[in-house]
Amino acid sequence: MAYFLVKTEPADYGLDDLEGERRTVWDGVRNPQAVRFIAxxxxxxxxxxxHSGAQAALVGLARVVSWPRPDPADPRSQVVEVEFERRLARPVTLREIKASKLFADWSLVRQPRLSVMAVPERFLHWLRGQGLLDPEEEERG
Incomplete structure (x- = not known):
């Protein structure tokens, strides 16, 4: 199982929307590098x-529930279906992530406009150390 980070502007579609719908198609990604991550x-x-924009924070967890497929609106893009899992106990801000000085080489810090990216294992370990990611969640898959 891999972890990816997906960014969204909460005014357009945020965690509240996903939680309410429970499941959605993650689409609208145009950056070729981000599309490769979806693939x-x-x-x-x-x-x-x-949540990008004013909040700039990790806010929740979701699970990929389909294989990637071409976006019907743009065949150069890919989409997946995702399902809401849970909110994080507290938001983890970009400021906090940068202040740790542990992730300066991660795309979240280096490429602020990239909307989809892989999550390094050391970041997951850090979240577990913060009590925000439960090791047993990996086994629930």
């Missing part, structure tokens, strides 16, 4: 949902 997703992979 790597597999059912059961986990998503860290990140």
């Amino acid at each position: 790597q997703m597999r059912p059961g992979d986990r998503l860290l949902l990140y």
